[in-house]
Amino acid sequence: MRKKAMSxxxxxxxxxxxxxxxxxxxxxxxxxxxxxxxxxEANQLTWQQLAEVxxxxxxxxIYPGQILKLDGxxxxxxxxxxxxxxxxxxxPATAASLKRGDLTGEGKGVHGNIQVAVTMEGKxxxxxxxxxQDETPGVGDIAIKxxxxxxxxxxxxxxxxxxxxxxxxxxxxxxxxxALGKAGVNLADYQKKPQKSAAAGTLIEKQADVxxxxxxxxxxxxxxxxxxxxxKVLVLExxxxxxxxxxxxxAAFNAVDPKRQVPLGIEDSIEKHYTQTIEGGDKLGKPExxxxxVEKAYPTLEWLESxxxxxxxxxxxxxxxxxxxTHKPVEPLGTGYINTHMNYIKAHSNDIEIMLNTxxxxxxxxxxxxxxxxxxxxxxxxxxxxxxxxxVATGGFGANIEMRDKYNKxxxxxxxxxxxxxxxxxxxxLFMAEKAGANLIGLExxxxxxxxxxxxxxxxxxxxxxxxNRIFVNxxxxxxxxxxxxxxxxxxxxxxxxxxxxxxxxxxxSYPTGxxxxxxxxxxxxxxxxGRAFKGDTLEDLAKQIGVSPENLVKAVxxxxxxxxxxxxxxxxxxxxxxxxxTAPFYAGAxxxxxxxxxxxxxxxxxxxxxxxxxxxxxxxxxxxxTTGGIHGSNRLGGNALPDTxxxxxxxxxxxxxxx
Ligand SMILES: Cc1cc2nc3c(=O)[nH]c(=O)nc-3n(C[C@H](O)[C@H](O)[C@H](O)COP(=O)(O)OP(=O)(O)OC[C@H]3O[C@@H](n4cnc5c(N)ncnc54)[C@H](O)[C@@H]3O)c2cc1C
Numbered sequence: 001m002r003k004k005a006m007s008x009x010x011x012x013x014x015x016x017x018x019x020x021x022x023x024x025x026x027x028x029x030x031x032x033x034x035x036x037x038x039x040x041e042a043n044q045l046t047w048q049q050l051a052e053v054x055x056x057x058x059x060x061x062i063y064p065g066q067i068l069k070l071d072g073x074x075x076x077x078x079x080x081x082x083x084x085x086x087x088x089x090x091x092p093a094t095a096a097s098l099k100r101g102d103l104t105g106e107g108k109g110v111h112g113n114i115q116v117a118v119t120m121e122g123k124x125x126x127x128x129x130x131x132x133q134d135e136t137p138g139v140g141d142i143a144i145k146x147x148x149x150x151x152x153x154x155x156x157x158x159x160x161x162x163x164x165x166x167x168x169x170x171x172x173x174x175x176x177x178x179a180l181g182k183a184g185v186n187l188a189d190y191q192k193k194p195q196k197s198a199a200a201g202t203l204i205e206k207q208a209d210v211x212x213x214x215x216x217x218x219x220x221x222x223x224x225x226x227x228x229x230x231x232k233v234l235v236l237e238x239x240x241x242x243x244x245x246x247x248x249x250x251a252a253f254n255a256v257d258p259k260r261q262v263p264l265g266i267e268d269s270i271e272k273h274y275t276q277t278i279e280g281g282d283k284l285g286k287p288e289x290x291x292x293x294v295e296k297a298y299p300t301l302e303w304l305e306s307x308x309x310x311x312x313x314x315x316x317x318x319x320x321x322x323x324x325x326t327h328k329p330v331e332p333l334g335t336g337y338i339n340t341h342m343n344y345i346k347a348h349s350n351d352i353e354i355m356l357n358t359x360x361x362x363x364x365x366x367x368x369x370x371x372x373x374x375x376x377x378x379x380x381x382x383x384x385x386x387x388x389x390x391x392v393a394t395g396g397f398g399a400n401i402e403m404r405d406k407y408n409k410x411x412x413x414x415x416x417x418x419x420x421x422x423x424x425x426x427x428x429x430l431f432m433a434e435k436a437g438a439n440l441i442g443l444e445x446x447x448x449x450x451x452x453x454x455x456x457x458x459x460x461x462x463x464x465x466x467x468x469n470r471i472f473v474n475x476x477x478x479x480x481x482x483x484x485x486x487x488x489x490x491x492x493x494x495x496x497x498x499x500x501x502x503x504x505x506x507x508x509x510s511y512p513t514g515x516x517x518x519x520x521x522x523x524x525x526x527x528x529x530x531g532r533a534f535k536g537d538t539l540e541d542l543a544k545q546i547g548v549s550p551e552n553l554v555k556a557v558x559x560x561x562x563x564x565x566x567x568x569x570x571x572x573x574x575x576x577x578x579x580x581x582x583t584a585p586f587y588a589g590a591x592x593x594x595x596x597x598x599x600x601x602x603x604x605x606x607x608x609x610x611x612x613x614x615x616x617x618x619x620x621x622x623x624x625x626x627t628t629g630g631i632h633g634s635n636r637l638g639g640n641a642l643p644d645t646x647x648x649x650x651x652x653x654x655x656x657x658x659x660x
Contacts, residue, residue: 026070038499041112043070046134047455056531102129103182107174109133110140110401110416114171116148118179123189125152128176133168140168143423147172154194166402202380208234208353210656211373211386212393213360213429216244217334217642218625219393220341221649222656223352224307226391227344229657233352234384235345236375238359239424242338244395245626246645248422249334250459250519252318253311253327253646254639255297260315266324270294276322277640280486281599281633284442289631292606292651297643300650301327309340316466317576318519319451320487320638326466332521337642358382360428363390363436363621370436370620389620389656392610393649396598396626397427398446404595407443410488412495418457419595420449429627433602436621437612441629442600447636449487450494452594453532454501460520461532463504463511463589468578470506471560472591474498477543477552479560484576488635491593502591503546505557508583524587533589542586557581597636601629607660608652622656624648 028039036056040047050056053069102117112134119127128148133141143162147169150159157177161169180190210226212219215237223233235242256268273294278285301311310330318326329336345352357377364372364385372385397403398421404414411417419425434440450472453461464470467484474480474497481493494500510516514525527533536542539557543550561580563570602623603611610621625645632640 028068028070030066030068039068041134044112044132045070046132103179104131105175105177105179105182107171107176107178108167109171110167114144114168114175116172116175116179118176118183120183120185123185125155125176125180125190128152143168144172148176150194151176156190156192156194158191158193204377204380204382206234206353206355206382206384208232208384208386209388210234210391210653211236211384211389212391212653212656213373213432214244214393214395214625214627215239215242215354215356216393216395216625217246217249217337217645218395218627218649218652219244219391220338220345221646222391222393222622222624222653223354224341224344225650225653226657227348227352227653229654231351231388231653231657234386235352235354236358236360236373236382236384237354237356238428239422240357242342242354242356243334243422245398245422245425246334246642247338248420249642250318251329251332251334251336251642252316252321252519252639253297253301253329253642254318254321254325254637255301255327255643256294256325257298257301257315257327260313260327261325264315264324266315268323268325272323273297273325277637278633280320280322280637281635284445284633286630288606289604293631293640293644293647296647296651300643300647303650304337304340304646307340307344309336317468317484318638319449319464319467320485320490320636321467321640322484322486322637324468326639328519334642337646355382360394360432363392363432365436368619370618386620386656388659389622391608391652391656392429392433392602392621392623392627393625393645393652394427394429394432394627395425396421396601397425397430398595398598399423399425400427403427403443404446407600408446409444411446411448414446414448414595417448417593417595418452420452420457420459421595425626427598427627429623430601433610433621433623433627436610437618438610438621438623439603439613439615440601441603442633443598443629445599445629445632445634446595447487447597447599447632448491448593449596450490450502450591450593451504452592454590454592457592457594459594460522461518461527461589462520462591463506463518463524463527463533463587465506465510465518466578467576469509469581470504471556471581472502473505473548473553473556474502475548477548477550477556479556479572482570482572482574484574486635487596487638494591494593500593503548503588504591505542505553505581505586505588507581507586509579509581511585511587527589533587535585535587537584537586539586542588546588546590597632597641598626599629599632599634599636601627603630604628604648606651607655608648609655609660620659622652624652 036047040050106113115132117129209231210233212235215235226233277290311327316326317324358375360373360375362374370390375382398419511524515523534545540550543553564577564580608622609617
């Protein structure tokens, strides 16, 4: 108690004397099953602080018995183990940078308290320093930055929260409010709603044949096809750039393609793709929608090629695809889809306009027909009228924590599970379409992947190169699931493992050289250098590096290799095999569950026309991509979403251009 009080006194002295903290008396001995971010959270630190102070090559590289320093400083080496978790000073790493007059405050975020220091000059808020936050990367952290800027700009804590990041938004607002409370100012002066700027009051009128909401994969495909069918097009995109989830995707595209599959000896058929998609979604997909998807996947791939997009000759099986029919574009990630459409759009810029930073808020309905869209931009309020049709292509709601929590029925609480999605995936189109009478289906069908980065939830750093050549092992080094199974099956099995944590294990077959890249454009050497993957000359060596039992890992790989030889289903029911894992170097990469895709959404027909609750077509309204439901059922096959966006994006453009 006395020691803690002395520590706190010391922090106070150091903070206000503006000198670097230099004590190191708190330690923690790592127990079996510990993960770094949980230790950090329990000690009110960030994992980055712990990794830095303990000079960890990787946040995943901790082992039972290891002694971690908890004080966030880089003081002397630790000599004794305490075996217990002691409270550590909050955010001491930044204490040195606090200035006299900085006011600190805390507010509840998604992953612990958000801590800030506010700098005042007289009565003016001059700066907001984030001392500590662990919000969802790409979602909560962006909200914190945006709101801090807004508070300073408007000198108000009554600024709007960021859609899809309400908890983080409220956390930063509460933290700044608390800090202001210590300034002895009249809080009411900072709680006035900011006046709308002159620009925001400006009315912008737009007219096009087809207005498209959302500049991601489906929206841009619709823009190109609407133009090819004679329409003048306006695309509204709320983010500062086009691309959405499509541009950050792994780009895997399923299509039955005899031209590429037959020379590789892969037997396939439209019927097989259909059956696997229907069965893989527990028969909840609408048969006619699935039929359209699988039949048009290859002609749509050819359409993309006709627009200049290039796909590799190789065919593989992306995770959860269930069959080798996955195509990979030549350009990295999903940039090929977006660049292809943008090249066309730029070449036809007289007829296709894209308005960035323009958030659609409402569909305009007149006499039962959708005739336009209302939107807000920094330049003013937009009324975009569409003489032929409006296409909603706003993507899914994987980044909207409130919606995930509201609709989730089958997973453990998703509040703190991270996501692979971009921050704009907040389900806006669903609200707008529903208000215009659309029927929403399957919203509870939320897809998680077992392939999230333990720190960010993103797919980057995923070392797998296809399903056939890798296994998953848990923290004990044991396999636990058919690694070729459906995504929901694998993720459920992962939730049952210690800390919902696993290692992907593979060998040289996946990475013939150190400069071989994964699906996310990262070389294996780069991942190893960053401590995000591990390399061993033997399986025992690899096991030691990642802290799993060498005996178990060797046994798991040996059993897998026997199954490869036999070719039949193994003890887990796995049937997808190619090479043995028998050639050094061996590699490992850590993964956890992450929210990936929302299968439910706006109900459409095979012409991408939106249906109302009675199953009738809503005139003038079309939708495509992840904002729609009824295709993937309860579980989307890996590699089926991009064909979905392109097939139905193209159809939506055609239908809207014809005004049918
Ligand atoms: C990391 C990652 C990897 C993936 N890998 C694959 C893969 O390899 N293969 C596969 O088949 N699928 C994959 N998926 C899924 C697939 O990428 C998505 O389902 C697909 O890209 C969705 O496309 P979309 O056009 O419907 O939405 P997006 O591409 O997300 O586009 C929607 C756009 O609408 C904008 N928007 C939203 N609201 C508004 C509004 N109110 N006003 C204006 N604009 C708005 C958004 O900002 C966004 O730009 C992956 C997904 C992720 C996140």
